[in-house]
Amino acid sequence: MHQVVIEQVASYDRAAVREGIVRLLAPLGGMAAFVRPGERVLIKPNMLSAKPAEAAVTTHPEVLRAVIELVQETGATPLVGDSPGIGGMQRVAERSGMLAVVEETGAELVPFAESVPVAGKGTFRSFELARPYLEADRLINLAKLKTHEMMTMTCCVKNLFGSVVGGEKAAWHLKAGADKGLFARMLLEIYLLRQPELNIVDGIVAMEGNGPGSGEPRPTGLLFAGTNAVAVDVIAAEVAGIPRELLYLETAARELDLPGARRETISCCGVAPQLARSGPPFRLPHLSDVQFGLPAFLKDRLRNQLTSRPTAVPGKCTLCGVCVGACPPKAITVEGGKLSFDYQACIRCLCCRELCPRAALELKDGTLLKLIKTVKRAN
Template sequence: MYTVSLIRAESYELKELRSRLEYLLEPLGGMAAIVKRGDRVLLKPNLLTGSRPTKECITRPEIVYCVAQLVQAAGGKPFLGDSPAFGSARGVCKANGYLPLCAELDLPIVEFKGQRYSTDNKNFQHLRLSKEALAADVVINLPKVKSHLQLTVTMGVKNLFGCVPGKMKAWWHMEAGKDAERFGEMIVETAKAIAPNLTIIDGIIGHEGNGPSGGEPKHLGVLGASTDVFALDRAMIDILNVDPATVPTLVAQFKQGHCSELAEIEFPYCQPADLQVSDWKLPEALMPIDFGLPRVLRSTFKNFYIRLIKEPMKTYGKD
């Protein structure tokens, strides 16, 4: 039986948010059950882009700040990392107001670098994943609830695709994206490899419509947490009232035996039905996952240009 903690939460005000997060984690044993003294703890938010900072495209910095506080109170040493679609983690953090909160907590921001990882999946025998994520003592996954033009919805499992460094994301879109089912399977393999110790999903304000960045904010008033990322995604999709069969990551996790039924989950607080929304907007039309080679090349060049030309010192030095 999996445990998924779901609660109502209405505000990103720091004092109230920290109190709600502490309450959210109580059924899981609190942060002290996840983090031990001296642990190096990766906080993995969704840092998709530095553009559209008011459109709720990324995990709110207040979530990361409060979770980092809880990690420090448990004796852990948190650091923040991601591999944004374009640009650097630090650049996206700066554009979205993270830096003052990170500075206050002395929270390092790291840029992910790749490491070859072997799997037991015959379709994906090797993945290139973040060395920093694989080497961390604890990984805390901090996704944002969003609609997605290619995968219908992005939640906890899809957020771990951010542990695929830089231009390798575009490569996987080309290599596995010819088949949505295969692409979903690759993302599930990535989630299994990273194996987050805790996932806390930011659903206070989500991003609906033509996501992951082209939609609009949507107030949901939800926080969710679980030590099993697959169970949390299964619960969240019910809150959004979206058919799991339309979400490739959920289809793939079900095929691999990862939490397909709500009956497998214990809910110590709210049930998904208590928080369900009936008017969540999905993309107007789904796009192909396969970018094709020209877009891969454009993506690679743009990533290189932003990191090495537009942000030559700001990414790795002082702002």
């Protein structure tokens, strides 16, 4: 059985978070069960973009602080690293409050700048992952619980996509991002190349709606932990009330028969999942696609009708160019003082929406998708 621990922490008060993390790890043997004196321990938070902590886009700095201090108390050296979706790591760390924690605790901020080729073990033959990610003695995955417009939910497994450096993320979106199932398999294959020794999820204030960058904060007062990232994701999704059929990572993990993918192999302690759930299920992202599972010839013909396409929100878009640079197939340009989209080239990965600093892009449904939604509402 794969053990997942759930603990309640009401706020980001420093002492409360510290006590909550200690309680969270106690059933797993405490931090000393994962870290040895003298080891270099990479703590990999969610550093998606340069947003303040209260936006719930990134791992909260007080959760990072507690983990750093517990690592230091074992006699190990904590490193903090990630490759943000947009912007340099230093800027994201500063804006999110994580840089101040790193400096105050004496931890080391490690940029993911250099990649190392790694042979794949499944569908994809090779990957290039950040050298510090691969070379650290131990890896602690410090994820944020959020909804996600492409994968429905981002938690432990998706957080490890940050091991892919900079522009290589766009290349993977271009290679696998047109098919959610394939993209999920790619994320799982990255996870299998370097499985974290410990996974901790910051869900004290999670995100719902159009996550991972433009949703709304959702207070849940919860922390999750476990040694198996897939199992932790399964339980986090259960607590969030997300329908299983929309969890592409979980579906792909079951297809691969990965440990932790099946609910009956997971045991929970601390707060029971049914008691941890408070309020209605998480509000999900905009349903943007119903074409997956169709034959290829139909996908090509009906793609624009069965998907949503990004458009600029009048009055919000300032032509900052972030979406232009972030688009993997280069389907967005600025023409005549406004954004122009090549919807034939667009792969609907929604990186533009994910990384837009002003939430200035919305989704417009194709005709058939709009009809399907109308029928669903009527039933």
